[in-house]
Amino acid sequence: xxxxxxxxxxxxxxxxxxxxxxxxxxxxxxxxxxxxxxxxxxxxxxxxxxxxxxxxxxxxxxxxxxxxxxxxxxxxxxxxxxxxxxxxxxxxxxxxxxxxxxxxxxxxxxxxxxxxxxxxxxxxxxx
Amino acid sequence: xxxxxxxxxxxxxxxxxxxxxxxxxxxxxxxxxxxxxxxxxxxxxxxxxxxxxxxxxxxxxxxxxxxxxxxxxxxxxxxxxxxxxxxxxxxxxxxxxxxxxxxxxxxxxxx
Numbered sequence: 001x002x003x004x005x006x007x008x009x010x011x012x013x014x015x016x017x018x019x020x021x022x023x024x025x026x027x028x029x030x031x032x033x034x035x036x037x038x039x040x041x042x043x044x045x046x047x048x049x050x051x052x053x054x055x056x057x058x059x060x061x062x063x064x065x066x067x068x069x070x071x072x073x074x075x076x077x078x079x080x081x082x083x084x085x086x087x088x089x090x091x092x093x094x095x096x097x098x099x100x101x102x103x104x105x106x107x108x109x110x111x112x113x114x115x116x117x118x119x120x121x122x123x124x125x126x127x
Numbered sequence: 128x129x130x131x132x133x134x135x136x137x138x139x140x141x142x143x144x145x146x147x148x149x150x151x152x153x154x155x156x157x158x159x160x161x162x163x164x165x166x167x168x169x170x171x172x173x174x175x176x177x178x179x180x181x182x183x184x185x186x187x188x189x190x191x192x193x194x195x196x197x198x199x200x201x202x203x204x205x206x207x208x209x210x211x212x213x214x215x216x217x218x219x220x221x222x223x224x225x226x227x228x229x230x231x232x233x234x235x236x237x238x
Contacts, residue, residue, distance in 0.1 A: 046216060046229055047216050047229040052227075101175060101184065103179075109178055111220055112161040112227055113161075114163075
């Protein structure tokens with residue numbers, strides 16, 4: 001079974017940067033088929049889609065982070081990254097790394113259903 | 128304000144049923160059959176309970192069911208159990224620009 005472990009969270013000042021990492025382990029994982037998505041949850045708030053990295057390497061981002069956040073991967077390390085620049089106080093959240101779901105019929109739900117999640121890493125942006 | 132609208136709370140007694148609504152628009156829930164539901168226990172990561180409107184991943188009890196009508200999706204938990212007390216979030220695919228929208232979450236209390 002695949003496991004995801006995030007790291008890299010911490011305290012940053014407004015305008016600063018942080019890089020989050022998400023390491024995937026376990027059998028069955030491959031960047032060649034698995035799409036990786038970052039979802040965040042602000043304190044006392046709901047879930048928010050941040051961005052996604054397809055197996056092709058293409059990325060998409062939510063409007064609030066577009067131009068500031070970048071998702072990338074290192075296949076040799078089974079790691080996906082979330083580079084966060086120009087941080088704002090509203091970026092304060094727990095950031096989760098998650099993967100799309102292959103159902104029993106073999107259909108892939110890379111964009112809209114996530115069955116494996118990491119435990120999250122906390123990001124706090126404050127002066 | 129979340130893109131999809133959920134009631135902030137819902138409750139029911141053990142054994143009863145509770146239904147949570149999730150309202151979107153014709154460009155998300157109304158257009159795509161890609162609604163998912165997640166259960167989140169305090170301090171834990173979300174867990175996928177329903178995908179593609181009404182399908183259950185293996186291991187999810189059949190007490191959980193999903194449906195959709197127009198721009199509104201629903202999650203019903205039948206035969207409520209104490210362990211079902213959690214926050215529930217809906218999500219919907221919204222096309223190539225917005226990609227994925229979440230609801231604000233509904234806290235389910237088992238009385």
